[in-house]
């Protein structure tokens with residue numbers, strides 16, 4: 001008998017009944033993890049998408065800008081809608097409202113440190129009230145069909161690193177996954193991320209744990225996995241201007257031609273999705289794409305002052321020509 005051998009790809013982990021193929025994930029990032037950039041990072045290997053966080057109050061008020069932040073493309077499945085809010089009832093009501101819009105998963109943000117979120121009882125402020133977290137997750141997991149997940153920090157400040165309590169509360173009340181940024185709210189983005197609490201959480205709960213914080217290069221991916229045993233790794237700032245990290249390639253291994261080709265593609269997706277406003281929104285990406293190339297300061301200046309798409313493309317073409325000339329000079 002002739003036996004055909006197949007090597008079916010195994011999922012890296014499951015979010016309840018949803019298989020996740022791959023262990024690297026683009027972090028939710030307001031202003032960055034929008035539809036165009038998620039499409040790009042998925043192509044490079046990000047295993048799932050998280051939207052930018054959206055306000056449950058904005059959703060309930062029918063705010064069109066908020067609604068649009070939950071746009072996604074079916075090719076992105078599995079896609080996670082991330083929400084933030086403070087009122088239990090509003091969180092539950094908004095999640096029930098958006099569930100029919102088609103997310104694979106809904107995630108509650110419990111990590112945002114910025115004052116206008118955490119100062120109003122949302123984001124990381126929820127960490128101060130584990131029993132409220134428990135009530136919210138109990139209701140969400142009972143009232144919704146999709147898996148519910150949470151993204152947390154280690155606690156409010158150094159004196160209240162209650163991550164084990166929060167993680168247990170999440171699991172006991174039906175959360176299907178926990179993503180952990182290894183800093184407290186008080187730290188914001190200062191100091192360095194502490195990965196040992198992620199290992200502690202991983203040993204405490206049975207649901208998948210995603211490690212996050214200061215994964216800056218390919219070697220860090222291996223380090224955080226080894227040090228924490230986490231099921232997946234979430235990459236935020238180091239992925240801006242560097243989707244290659246999801247293919248386990250460092251920024252300096254990417255050629256100028258590859259960068260230029262991706263700038264074109266990303267820019268075109270931005271124009272398709274945002275119209276001419278895409279030019280302005282793309283500036284923060286382009287400066288990151290070119291940050292490590294020769295003559296970056298001048299090119300950056302030109303890119304950020306371009307006022308039309310044609311001007312932008314002309315600047316890119318000039319940079320490509322200059323790069324080709326330097327390359328030829330070197331080869332001669």
Ligand SMILES: Cc1cc2nc3c(=O)[nH]c(=O)nc-3n(C[C@H](O)[C@H](O)[C@H](O)COP(=O)(O)O)c2cc1C
Nearest residue numbers: 027028029030052053151181213214215235236237
């Ligand atoms: C510009 C920016 C926007 C962010 N927006 C969100 C967000 O919408 N939701 C969220 O859970 N975390 C958000 N974060 C936090 C990141 O998801 C991540 O936890 C944090 O940046 C640490 O990971 P990193 O060191 O890989 O950047 C944001 C971070 C940055 C830098």
